[in-house]
Amino acid sequence: MxxxxxxxxxxxxxxxxxxxxxxxxxxxxxxxxxxxxxxxxxxxxxxxxxxxxxxxxxxxxxxxxxxxxxxxxxxxxxxxxxxxxxxxxxxxxxxxxxxxxxxxxxxxxxxxxxxxxxxxxxxxxxxxxxxxxxxxxxxxxxxxxxxxxxxxxxxxxxxxxxxxxxxxxxxxxxxxxxxxxxxxxxxxxxxxxxxxxxxxxxxxxxxxxxxxxxxxxxxLADRAVLWAGLADIRDARKLLLHAERVAGDALEGFEVMPRHSLEAVLAHSPNARAPLEDKHEWNALIELTADASTADALPALARNLLETAFEKGLVADATIARNEAQAEQFWMIRDEIAPAERAIGPAMQHDISVPVTDMADFVAEAVPRVEKAFPGSTAVAFGHLGDGNVHFHVLAPKGATPGEWEKTEGKAISTFVHDEVTAWRGSISAEHGIGQLKRDELARLGDPAQLAILRQVKQALDPHGLLNPGKLVPLETSASSL
Incomplete structure (x- = not known):
């Protein structure tokens, strides 16, 4: 045997x-x-x-x-x-x-x-x-x-x-x-x-x-879901700060998406409807929540948030979901961005973070830099602006061959994006983990002291290397072999 x-x-x-x-x-x-x-x-x-x-x-x-x-x-x-x-x-x-x-x-x-x-x-x-x-x-x-x-x-x-x-x-x-x-x-x-x-x-x-x-x-006893149209990603950062001041602990979610992402969902999902009549370069999806003790005050809080945002010139247009069904429709748009992108063609997806205070500036500067370095590609950033984590996706030029593009130009794009993130003192993995996808990039870009500690802990707790080998922890030879 x-x-x-x-x-x-x-x-x-x-x-x-x-x-x-x-x-x-x-x-x-x-x-x-x-x-x-x-x-x-x-x-x-x-x-x-x-x-x-x-x-x-x-x-x-x-x-x-x-x-x-x-x-x-x-x-x-x-x-x-x-x-x-x-x-x-x-x-x-x-x-x-x-x-x-x-x-x-x-x-x-x-x-x-x-x-x-x-x-x-x-x-x-x-x-x-x-x-x-x-x-x-x-x-x-x-x-x-x-x-x-x-x-x-x-x-x-x-x-x-x-x-x-x-x-x-x-x-x-x-x-x-x-x-x-x-x-x-x-x-x-x-x-x-x-x-x-x-x-x-x-x-x-x-x-x-x-x-x-x-x-x-x-x-939750109640929630208010708001959609705002914005001219610039930096306006979204200002709106986030305003929402934090006005809503306090009631602010549970603050997501952003560019015009490209919204239009991709509208084209892909037959049940999707544009929340606002006019088109805007950026959109913010905001959720306020309340338990039983604060539910009665929530509608007024949501209205006050938008009214004061208009007064300060922070939004171009905005609306509050009329009911739970419309609130779910707003969130459906956010959830359908990735499937809508896949329908367009191949893309390189990056799950990155930089300090919350820098994220709007990072997106504003990194998007045109990527598109200039890789003509024909389209860079889009969407997601959790409030915690400094966006999904930075780069869509292939029209006519790119799926499977081949990712291994050639797509790989170069990921290297470029990760270099940009590192220059902003950010992370190449905000919430999806390192796995085997980003292990070598972690070896290339990680702080030597951090990498040494990761390896030492792994060696101490799994001396024979039998637990999920080849994931997360870069081999000591990885950096030198790149």
Whole structure:
């Protein structure tokens, strides 16, 4: 019996027929990332049903020297949950681990397993008059474990922070097979490093998240969704500052999109309608929210925000959604930008951040620089202006060949964009993670001290390099080989 067969038999004995398979028809759909950029191979697909099974499997993999690639909903954007093409690794799916272990409504805390779906989490909280303050377009497939491993963001970061801010406690299986358990949250705990924060955003390279205790908030009693037309991205920054002064904690979302993005959605989505009659070079989507204690004052607050913005000359035109259906239509436009772009043709997508105070200036300067350096391309920036993170996409010239353009001029464009971001002291990954997509760019542009610490931590916690190899942490030879 070969080494591979020996391991597969041991895995099957450990996990049973539901927990282990090497059936090609079952495994293959999970070997390609959501964007279709990376496809790998695997010895098989492991689907443990408990933390204890995960721990036993990790020990088995360590015994046989088998790498592990953890996977949640496989909806990541950087190839972080896709194995390489060696076929030496196993895929570890946490989707069977989808139980709610504890739900303390009074404390506004829920403890759920890594495979719990984000949309289900929303529904569970809402049934008890609560809410989980993080959402994103892939909420129907994204899992709690995946969100934690990538420190996901979304449209509510402005007020509530990224996934890191939502995690009160964590359970994870380390490379040794030991179970790290801090699920019971403590308001104050000064026993050294906050180790759970080290695991959040580590993309499965330091440990495998199996469960988490998450904070919840009171359910929204009402919201006001506003759409404003602007002449310039710098006007959007001024409007954001005004909204923060007027609305305070009621300001939950502030998204921007250029005219190009709006028109792309209107052309692509038959149900989309332009919120304003006239065309504007930039648009801002603003959401104000209120719980039961402040709901009565929300309509007046929204009107006051726009009236004072007009008085200050901050907006060219604006409107407030008349009802919930129209509010959803406004947000649908924002959510449909990426699909509308894909219908146009190939593009290079960049998930970047710079300091919030600099983002408007960065966009105003970087867009024409990219288009000048790569004639025929179209640069668009849209997204979370309020937290300094925009999606900076560069669309290929007309007639570009999909698949070929990305590997040639598209690659050069990404290098150019990342250099621009670095010059502004920003980050090449704001919320989508590094994965394998940006690992070499991190090696090229990262601070040497930061990279050294990343490698040292990885070596300390995963000395044999079996946890999600080839992701996030650049090899020491990467920078010199570029």
């Amino acid at each position: 070969s080494k591979t067969d020996t391991f597969s038999k041991a895995a099957a004995d450990l996990l049973g027929t539901r927990g282990w398979t090497s059936d090609e028809e079952i495994v293959t759909p999970w070997l390609t990332d959501w964007r279709g950029r990376f496809t790998g191979k695997a010895l098989g697909l492991a689907s443990p049903a408990s933390t204890q099974e995960v721990a036993a499997l990790v020990k088995l993999c360590a015994q046989h020297g088998v790498p592990i690639v953890p996977q949640g909903g496989n909806s990541g954007m950087s190839g972080g949950a896709t194995p390489d093409d060696s076929g030496d690794a196993i895929l570890l799916s946490l989707r069977r681990m989808d139980a709610v272990r504890n739900f303390d409504v009074d404390a506004r805390q829920i403890t759920c397993e890594a495979g719990y779906i984000l949309q289900t989490l929303h529904e569970t909280a809402e049934a008890e008059g609560l809410r989980f303050p993080l959402t994103l377009g892939g909420k129907g497939s994204a899992t709690v474990g995946g969100l934690i491993s990538t420190n996901a963001g979304g449209t509510q970061v402005l007020r509530h922070g990224s996934m890191r801010a939502q995690v009160l406690g964590l359970e994870a299986v380390m490379a040794s097979g030991e179970i790290f358990d801090t699920l019971r949250p403590l308001k104050k705990d000064n026993r050294g490093f906050d180790l759970k924060q080290l695991l959040i955003g580590s993309e499965g390279t330091l440990g495998i998240v199996t469960a988490a205790t998450l904070r919840l908030l009171p359910a």
